[in-house]
Amino acid sequence: MSFEDWIFALHVLGAATLVGGLVMSWIVVFAFRSVEDAQSTLSLNRVAMVGSAAVIAGLVLALGFGIWLAILRVAFHPWDGWVIAAIVLWGIATALILRSFAENSKPVKKARALIAGGDNGPNAELRALNRTSRGLVLRALASAAIVLIVVDMIYKPGA
Amino acid sequence: MLAAIRGPGQDFPVLLHIVGATIVFGALLASATSLALARGETRLLRLGYYSLLLVGLPALILLRLSAQWIYNKQGWDKVPSKFQPTWLDIGFLVADIGGLFFLLALVVGGIGVIRMRAGKSGAGLLRVTMVIALGLIVAYIVAVWAMTGKPN
Numbered sequence: 421m422s423f424e425d426w427i428f429a430l431h432v433l434g435a436a437t438l439v440g441g442l443v444m445s446w447i448v449v450f451a452f453r454s455v456e457d458a459q460s461t462l463s464l465n466r467v468a469m470v471g472s473a474a475v476i477a478g479l480v481l482a483l484g485f486g487i488w489l490a491i492l493r494v495a496f497h498p499w500d501g502w503v504i505a506a507i508v509l510w511g512i513a514t515a516l517i518l519r520s521f522a523e524n525s526k527p528v529k530k531a532r533a534l535i536a537g538g539d540n541g542p543n544a545e546l547r548a549l550n551r552t553s554r555g556l557v558l559r560a561l562a563s564a565a566i567v568l569i570v571v572d573m574i575y576k577p578g579a
Numbered sequence: 580m581l582a583a584i585r586g587p588g589q590d591f592p593v594l595l596h597i598v599g600a601t602i603v604f605g606a607l608l609a610s611a612t613s614l615a616l617a618r619g620e621t622r623l624l625r626l627g628y629y630s631l632l633l634v635g636l637p638a639l640i641l642l643r644l645s646a647q648w649i650y651n652k653q654g655w656d657k658v659p660s661k662f663q664p665t666w667l668d669i670g671f672l673v674a675d676i677g678g679l680f681f682l683l684a685l686v687v688g689g690i691g692v693i694r695m696r697a698g699k700s701g702a703g704l705l706r707v708t709m710v711i712a713l714g715l716i717v718a719y720i721v722a723v724w725a726m727t728g729k730p731n
Binding site: 421425426428429431432433435436437439440441442443444446447448451455460461463467470471475490570571574575 | 589590593594597598600601602604605606607608609612613616620622623626630634719720723727728729730
């Protein structure tokens with residue numbers, strides 16, 4: 421394996437970590453929708469944090485090794501249209517993902533406040549926060565941007 | 580740059596293969612993490628199992644069928660197995676033997692979930708599911724490295 425092959429493999433591993441983390445966070449977000457009490461919210465949040473870490477690691481690795489690869493490979497350039505499109509989509513996806521994280525931190529803060537107040541029973545406000553449609557929309561848009569990046573990477577329009 | 584330039588008609592099966600593989604990877608991550616962090620909590624144990632069953636299994640079927648589609652499209656089915664490259668062997672090994680372990684994880688975990696439903700302890704069986712899921716995560720990382728770096 422050449423050095424370039426290693427960079428390519430690490431780029432794809434980063435992309436797999438990103439999409440895998442995103443799939444994991446979707447699973448957890450749907451699990452959150454049936455949670456009504458503070459302790460269960462915090463338990464599920466522990467799982468969600470691993471998914472978030474995978475998404476962030478994947479975003480950084482996929483972009484970093486991707487740009488490195490575009491510089492290394494003779495056939496591609498960082499200024500190729502499909503590479504620029506991927507970088508723009510990456511920026512959009514990152515902004516949306518970070519906003520969805522902020523949205524999903526609201527029920528966690530509420531759960532901590534409830535536990536501090538000695539309340540661990542079902543709570544209507546916490547249930548509403550766990551079912552936030554704003555967080556779902558942000559995540560769906562981010563996922564759509566990531567899917568478009570994958571399609572762009574495979575079909576390489578204009579290459 | 581997810582893949583090199585390919586022949587005509589190969590992009591769509593490759594897209595399906597990558598979508599299947601990354602969804603399986605995500606389901607394995609969700610399953611292993613939920614089961615590892617469950618500490619006996621029924622909600623997380625069930626989440627760990629159903630992530631594999633409802634998300635991972637359909638994606639594994641997509642991964643395997645699309646892999647076969649690409650294999651036939653690229654003409655590997657006409658190449659004697661002793662001349663096939665190592666990266667292809669690694670891919671099939673992880674998909675097929677890994678698939679058997681995946682099914683084993685589902686069966687063992689399923690018994691655990693049924694036992695929990697009956698009020699008995701199923702945590703030990705789901706721990707076996709977690710160990711298999713962790714092993715499969717490592718195997719998938721090796722497979723991604725092999726399929727992209729194409730050693731040999």
